[in-house]
Amino acid sequence: MRKTPNNQLSKKGVPKMRDFVRRAIFQISLSNKHPINGHKNTTGDKSLALFGHSSHYSYLPSLHSKYNNNNIDSHNSDEVKTMSEENKGKEEIKKKKGKIFGDPMVILDE
Amino acid sequence: MSEHIYKDYIPANARVVVDYTKPKEQRVSFSYPTSWDYKKAVWKMAFPTITNFWIILHIRLIILSSVIAIPLYALYQFATGKLTLASTISNSPPPSPVSINILFFKVISALIFAIFYFYGIPALFNYFISKDKKKLADVVPKAGYYTALMTGQLKKQTYTSNDLTEDNKIVIPQFNNVFLDFDCSGDFEKYLARIEIMEYPFTFKRIHLGLITFKKRESKQQNNEWFFRAVFHFSHKPVEGELNVIYD
Numbered sequence: 001m002r003k004t005p006n007n008q009l010s011k012k013g014v015p016k017m018r019d020f021v022r023r024a025i026f027q028i029s030l031s032n033k034h035p036i037n038g039h040k041n042t043t044g045d046k047s048l049a050l051f052g053h054s055s056h057y058s059y060l061p062s063l064h065s066k067y068n069n070n071n072i073d074s075h076n077s078d079e080v081k082t083m084s085e086e087n088k089g090k091e092e093i094k095k096k097k098g099k100i101f102g103d104p105m106v107i108l109d110e
Numbered sequence: 111m112s113e114h115i116y117k118d119y120i121p122a123n124a125r126v127v128v129d130y131t132k133p134k135e136q137r138v139s140f141s142y143p144t145s146w147d148y149k150k151a152v153w154k155m156a157f158p159t160i161t162n163f164w165i166i167l168h169i170r171l172i173i174l175s176s177v178i179a180i181p182l183y184a185l186y187q188f189a190t191g192k193l194t195l196a197s198t199i200s201n202s203p204p205p206s207p208v209s210i211n212i213l214f215f216k217v218i219s220a221l222i223f224a225i226f227y228f229y230g231i232p233a234l235f236n237y238f239i240s241k242d243k244k245k246l247a248d249v250v251p252k253a254g255y256y257t258a259l260m261t262g263q264l265k266k267q268t269y270t271s272n273d274l275t276e277d278n279k280i281v282i283p284q285f286n287n288v289f290l291d292f293d294c295s296g297d298f299e300k301y302l303a304r305i306e307i308m309e310y311p312f313t314f315k316r317i318h319l320g321l322i323t324f325k326k327r328e329s330k331q332q333n334n335e336w337f338f339r340a341v342f343h344f345s346h347k348p349v350e351g352e353l354n355v356i357y358d
Binding site: 095096097098099100101102103104105106107108109110 | 113114115118121124128138140155159247250251254288292294299302307
């Protein structure tokens with residue numbers, strides 16, 4: 001748990017009520033954030049960083065950069081090239097939608 | 111607009127990569143974190159999927175019948191005068207030991223029938239359908255999807271440009287690898303390059319108590335085979351449009 005800074009402690013060394021209120025407000029705001037890709041603080045609310053929860057938002061990108069360097073599968077080592085390079089002389093795909101079943105079956109609209 | 115179906119005939123939890131930068135024949139590729147052969151995949155993956163579907167379907171039917179059919183039937187019986195409140199209270203004598211034995215036999219036989227009905231029928235179905243790989247590859251993914259639909263496991267999500275990571279990805283971190291329906295629009299459609307469904311790369315050892323010695327024991331190092339995530343890679347950052355997904 002985050003250690004409360006000294007300027008937010010009362011004379012007895014107990015966190016001030018203001019700190020508790022801000023934590024409560026933060027918890028409510030956290031629950032309203034994007035449930036999956038919530039790593040970006042799109043609201044610009046600086047109080048998020050104050051309470052040390054920025055790590056909560058940043059773990060996903062770091063995890064995936066680690067994942068992609070691991071090279072457990074040959075697919076991961078491929079870099080995403082720009083569409084303009086790749087689509088030279090190829091038919092452009094108009095619609096990108098489909099269904100993927102993990103068991104496995106893939107149905108693409110093509 | 112036509113649909114193209116890509117299948118693999120091993121019914122196991124697969125890594126799926128859809129690469130829009132490649133030509134049509136190589137666009138979808140499958141690989142597996144597990145090293146199962148066809149027979150093992152049929153009994154370890156397809157059989158539980160079909161059994162789950164069969165049981166969940168019956169639970170739904172029982173709920174439906176108890177909510178609609180049984181009250182309607184009772185109302186009909188009251189209306190026609192066949193069932194009265196007095197007739198529901200019976201003054202039958204206490205059962206004799208012989209009738210208790212018959213009751214016990216009936217309960218046991220009903221249990222055996224229930225076990226056969228809920229596990230034996232899917233097992234027989236699984237056995238016969240697994241002889242035809244194409245049929246199994248049609249049935250198992252859809253059984254998994256309808257089970258997720260009936261149990262309320264499917265989740266719906268809309269992503270916009272604010273949800274992208276710094277390296278132009280959209281990540282679904284908790285993905286059970288049952289179903290993913292994606293629909294792009296605007297720039298998302300233009301820049302979508304690849305969809306990856308893969309397991310998280312980590313290893314672990316299980317710790318358990320010994321059955322007789324009650325000492326803590328560690329298993330061998332295991333690779334994660336069950337926790338998956340889906341990642342959408344974009345070649346540029348999309349500004350307009352959105353990505354709609356339904357997944358489990």
